[in-house]
Amino acid sequence: MKELITNLKGDKGIWAFVMLLALISFMPVFSASSQLVYVIGKGSTIGYLVKHLVHIFIGFGLIYMVHRVPYHYYRALSQVLLPVVGLLLVYTFFQGTVIDGANASRWIKVPFIGVTFQTSALAMIVLMVYVARYLAKVEGKEVTFKSSFIELWIPVFIILALILPANFSTAALIFSMVAMLVFVGGYPMKYLLMIMGMGITMLLLFVMFAKAFPDAMPNRVDTWMSRLDSFFDDTPNEDDYQIEKAKIAIATGQIYGLGPGKSVQKNFLPQSSSDFIFAIIVEEYGLIGGLVVLFLYLMLFFRFLVSAHKAKSIFGKLLIVGLGFPIIFQALINMGVATELLPVTGQTLPLISSGGSSIWMTCIAIGIIISVTKKEEEIAQELKEKEDREAALQQIIDEHILREKQREEAEALGLEQPAAFSIEEAVNPMRAVMGK
Structure with missing residues (x-):
């Protein structure tokens, strides 16, 4: 164990906060899984806890393996993987199978293993690395709109177009994070405003097409469009039930909470161990527990800022920003949904919600970030x-x-x-x- 800890290179603060978030996840997941056991009659609470432990264990194994690879290798790897991710998204879009009664237009099943994972999460990582590579390549050079549109924005729009019909929230998150990254990377503001205008125009055209020809779009389009309608104009929606139960759970928790495992709303709240786990945390651990979780994410965000500032190369800085900031924003979105500050999105709470693909993709992103900080430590040690x-x-x-x-x-x-x-x-x- 001592030798393993010695081999953990990179920013120790990031390691510490990631481990704390993973440790915190066990009690809420164990408690919320009883909803699947006693209400739905599926599996056992111990089984779900062991499954979550395995997911976390594999996730940290991914962090360890990824952080040992020099981060500049991911520059070339992103170019190779981007077409592969595009093909996976096409396959995911057309497969049309069902997972636990839900349309599987966001997941694919790995043959022989039986594991399902969300391809859009992998696409986000590869795309952010690809964008960071492009911005590092053109640093200090004059960028034209035509050249950047062909090399940068066409791949971005293709990936987003494949994700949007089935997963609007992830597509919106990716687009906003890419816009943030290119802004930080010094991309000309006038070009960025043009791209944002084009993106909003294409989204409006897509929505109009989906409303005019509803049978041509997968049923997930109806889901996210109805969620937006419900949030902005109080249109009745099936998600109202989830929001009401989440708000009841948060209100019940008050300051100190009901205590570990004593949540009542977990028996009524769908997705209590994933999309709405923050509501269960507040119900059982109160406002204090919710603030502790928020504090850990903010401290992790602070470590990302410090690491990005310390990074010597522009590619390293952009990698930390492009892969680290989405983790924090996803956590804030999840909390915002539970408190009805945002419409229902289906975004999980990183490192805490149950679900293998969510944990694993987050861990891969963190591994790349730690790889950057490890290189900076090595440079400092050599100096x-x-x-x-x-x-x-x-x-x-x-x-x-x-x-x-x-x-x-x-x-x-x-x-x-x-x-x-x-x-x-x-x-x-x-x-x-x-x-x-």
Whole structure:
């Protein structure tokens, strides 16, 4: 265990907050899973807890493996994986199978393993790395709208077009995070405003087409469109039930909560262990518990800011911003949905909600971020070792000059001369620096 901890490189603050969030997740998931067991009659609470433990364990294994890879390798990897992700999204869009009674237009099942995962989550990671690669490549160069549109925005719009019909919230999150990243990366503001105008126009055209030809679109379009209508004009919607139960859970929790495992609304609230787990946390642990979770995400956000500031390369900075900020924004969106500040989106609470693909994709993003901080630590360590070697060499030179001066003074006075500066004395300081 000690050796494993020693091998954990990178920003220790990020490691610590990620581990704390993962540890916090066990009690709410264990408690909320009783809704699936006693109400739906599926599985056992211990089984769901073990399943969540396995997901977390695999997630941290992914962080460890990914953070060991030098982050600049992901620059080329994003170009290779982007077409692959596009094909996966096309397959996901057309597969038309059902998972637990729900339309599976957002998931695919891995053959032979039986594991399902959300392709849009993987697409988001690959796309953000791809955008960071492009911005790092054009840094300090004059960017034209035509060249950037072909190389940057066409791939972005293709990925978003494949995600939008089945998952509006993820498509909106990706587009907003890409816009934020290109703004941070110094992309010309006038071009960015043009792109945002084009994006909003295409979204409106898509909505008009979906309303005019409802049978041509998958049923997920009706779902997210009705959610928006319900949020903005109080149109009755099936999601009203979830929101009402979430608000009851939050109001019941008050300051200190009902206590671990004592949630009542978990028996009535659908998706209590995933999309609405924050409401269960507040019900059982009160306002204090909810604020603790929010504080941990904000501290993780602070560590991302610090790490991005410390990163020496523009690619490293953009990777941290492009992969780290969406994790925090997704958490805030999840909390906003539970408190009815935002319409229902289906976004999980990163590292806390149950669900393998959500945890694993978040862990891959965190692994890449830690890989950037690990490289910066290695550079700082090499710089320190260089400074130590130079200091040791200067010590040798100063000692040699002092000894020679003493010998000259002794010779001039006719006194016994001190011993000459030996080779052993010269190499000792260097051996100390090199650890020999």
